[in-house]
Amino acid sequence: xxxxxxxxxxxxNFFKDPSEFAAVFLIGLTNGTVYGLVAIGYxxxxxILQLINFAHGDVFALSGLVSFTVxxxxxxxxxxxxxAVAVGGILFTLVVVMAVFATVNVTIExxxxxxxxxAPRLAALITAIGMSFIVQNVGLALYDVDFxxxxxxxxxxxxxEIGDVSYTWNKFMVILITVPVxxxxxxxxxxxxxGKAMRATAQDRDAAAMLGINVNRTISVTFALAGAxxxxxxVLFLTQFNMRYDTGFELGLIAFTAAVLGGIGNLxxxxxxxxxxxxxxxxxxxxxxxxxxxxxxRSIVFGILIAILVFRPEGLLGERTPEGA
Amino acid sequence: xxxLLTATAVRKDFGGLVAVNDIDFTIPERSIVSLIGPNGxxxxxxxxxxxxxxxxxxxRIVFAGVDVTGKPPHAITELGVGRTFQNIRLFSFMTALENxxxxxxxxxxxxxxxxxxxxxxxxxxxxVARDRARELLRFSGLRGRDDELARNLPYGDQRRLEVARxxxxxxxxxxxxEPTAGMNPQETDAFTGFVxxxxxEQDLSVLLIEHDMRVVMGVSDRVxxxxxGEKIAEGTPKEIQHDERVIEAYLGTxxxx
Numbered sequence: 001x002x003x004x005x006x007x008x009x010x011x012x013n014f015f016k017d018p019s020e021f022a023a024v025f026l027i028g029l030t031n032g033t034v035y036g037l038v039a040i041g042y043x044x045x046x047x048i049l050q051l052i053n054f055a056h057g058d059v060f061a062l063s064g065l066v067s068f069t070v071x072x073x074x075x076x077x078x079x080x081x082x083x084a085v086a087v088g089g090i091l092f093t094l095v096v097v098m099a100v101f102a103t104v105n106v107t108i109e110x111x112x113x114x115x116x117x118x119a120p121r122l123a124a125l126i127t128a129i130g131m132s133f134i135v136q137n138v139g140l141a142l143y144d145v146d147f148x149x150x151x152x153x154x155x156x157x158x159x160x161e162i163g164d165v166s167y168t169w170n171k172f173m174v175i176l177i178t179v180p181v182x183x184x185x186x187x188x189x190x191x192x193x194x195g196k197a198m199r200a201t202a203q204d205r206d207a208a209a210m211l212g213i214n215v216n217r218t219i220s221v222t223f224a225l226a227g228a229x230x231x232x233x234x235v236l237f238l239t240q241f242n243m244r245y246d247t248g249f250e251l252g253l254i255a256f257t258a259a260v261l262g263g264i265g266n267l268x269x270x271x272x273x274x275x276x277x278x279x280x281x282x283x284x285x286x287x288x289x290x291x292x293x294x295x296x297x298r299s300i301v302f303g304i305l306i307a308i309l310v311f312r313p314e315g316l317l318g319e320r321t322p323e324g325a
Numbered sequence: 326x327x328x329l330l331t332a333t334a335v336r337k338d339f340g341g342l343v344a345v346n347d348i349d350f351t352i353p354e355r356s357i358v359s360l361i362g363p364n365g366x367x368x369x370x371x372x373x374x375x376x377x378x379x380x381x382x383x384x385r386i387v388f389a390g391v392d393v394t395g396k397p398p399h400a401i402t403e404l405g406v407g408r409t410f411q412n413i414r415l416f417s418f419m420t421a422l423e424n425x426x427x428x429x430x431x432x433x434x435x436x437x438x439x440x441x442x443x444x445x446x447x448x449x450x451x452x453v454a455r456d457r458a459r460e461l462l463r464f465s466g467l468r469g470r471d472d473e474l475a476r477n478l479p480y481g482d483q484r485r486l487e488v489a490r491x492x493x494x495x496x497x498x499x500x501x502x503e504p505t506a507g508m509n510p511q512e513t514d515a516f517t518g519f520v521x522x523x524x525x526e527q528d529l530s531v532l533l534i535e536h537d538m539r540v541v542m543g544v545s546d547r548v549x550x551x552x553x554g555e556k557i558a559e560g561t562p563k564e565i566q567h568d569e570r571v572i573e574a575y576l577g578t579x580x581x582x
Contacts, residue, residue, distance in 0.1 A: 184441070188440070188441065192435075192437075192440040193426075193433050193435055193440060193451075194437055194440055196419075196423060196426060196430070197427065197430050199416065199418075199419065200416050200419070200427045200430075203416045203417065203418060203419070204414050204416060206378065206398075206414070207410065207414040207416070208427070209377075209378075209397070209398040209399050209402075210376060210378075210398050210399075210402060210408055210410075211399075211402060211407075211427055211428045211430060211431070211490065211493075212399050212402035212403050212430055212432075212494050213399055213427070213430050214397075214399045215399065
């Protein structure tokens with residue numbers, strides 16, 4: 001019934017103004033991929049530790065702020081620079097910030113979670129919330145309450161233009177960077193020896209240890225991957241939107257919702273869930289005919305979280321396959 | 326014959342409960358030795374100390390000349406101790422082949438960077454590993470099951486896959502924890518033959534925990550009997566079968582009176 005109404009609403013919007021619909025769709029897709037980068041971090045860590053790492057959203061936000069320092073303060077890239085300089089600067093920033101936040105995330109696990117691995121799950125969860133506040137306040141202390149942004153570095157010229165629908169390089173860059181990263185990650189987890197070690201550890205930690213897998217090291221690798229992906233998200237977010245120390249709180253919750261929607265612990269699910277959430281948000285805020293509007297976005301997104309937890313806790317992609325690719 | 330493993334006065338307390346009480350135990354090279362005893366006698370606890378799951382409260386365990394007391398499980402596995410579990414613990418969402426490849430993890434050298442760059446050396450290593458994994462599956466009687474998810478295999482095959490996976494760690498000593506539990510007589514017979522072949526063809530020692538006396542008496546060079554954490558008898562299968570304390574432990578006091 002509800003689904004039917006939504007489909008009708010989408011169809012009406014589509015036929016009233018197809019080009020607007022397509023434009024909104026592309027925005028949703030772009031934002032969804034950024035959510036996906038963060039959602040994967042939740043899902044990887046949950047898969048291997050059954051821990052909801054609430055600090056993850058804040059790690060993402062801090063990585064965005066740090067990438068502002070690298071890209072704008074140190075490299076001094078401005079919108080006046082040529083596209084080649086901007087792209088080079090962004091790629092360089094990506095590499096630096098990924099390395100830094102892989103390390104930060106590994107450190108967080110080592111300091112805050114490792115000793116609690118055999119403690120009741122609530123202890124680790126509360127520690128994760130504490131860690132979230134710490135990371136957020138580090139961001140506040142270093143960057144104050146001001147918003148940072150590096151938008152406009154990539155020209156808003158069109159990649160393609162069909163009728164009234166256009167898609168700018170500025171947005172396309174997000175897809176251009178995210179998709180290879182996701183493909184690489186999926187392949188890494190599915191096919192390499194280290195990916196197999198991750199999946200084995202996620203499925204049965206003790207048996208994995210007994211087969212010669214260094215569990216601590218494998219968990220560190222997982223946190224490093226999650227941190228690096230959050231950093232990719234941070235850099236890309238910075239090139240699109242404004243962000244400050246507390247941006248990660250809400251975005252983290254949205255990404256977590258995406259991970260739950262897709263089926264937590266499932267990589268493909270996280271990307272699917274994030275894309276859907278991105279589209280839902282874009283349709284809700286962008287369509288002309290009877291869209292609830294941005295005031296309702298939070299209610300809708302977190303309504304979805306509750307609905308999924310109540311009606312389909314295993315998420316869209318069916319049964320729980322830990323670290324399933 | 327030299328001893329592959331020597332445990333000296335190994336003890337494990339859980340709170341006030343003494344699960345394993347100052348046990349001396351050796352495993353000679355290329356031997357099949359069994360550990361038997363009633364439920365709760367401390368057999369699995371002893372196993373878990375040998376493999377690093379538990380730290381002994383006291384005592385010392387030396388494997389292949391290295392003191393392994395209190396080392397983490399993955400380090401002991403790297404030294405050459407493989408094991409299976411009492412209740413099957415396969416990676417059920419992986420294929421049979423992947424399960425065996427996970428067992429090879431510690432024997433492969435490709436680092437993360439090389440794995441991503443896919444250097445020729447790494448490709449060769451992966452190809453050799455896959456061939457070896459297929460060979461192990463065939464050796465364990467799982468021909469043609471390579472790409473089956475572990476959870477979809479029949480029970481007997483899951484047991485075999487656990488052994489194949491343990492063999493993939495290239496052990497010198499293989500610990501089997503009640504491998505024939507839940508098997509029917511035919512499967513048990515086949516498995517008994519398989520354990521003998523492990524020694525003759527894979528050149529390793531086996532420590533067996535088993536309840537099925539036909540299996541124990543059929544393959545063991547030596548049998549050790551535990552009861553309430555104490556070693557109450559040790560000897561050849563024949564000696565054990567006629568040991569009064571053993572009969573008493575299994576059948577209760579009065580049975581021998």
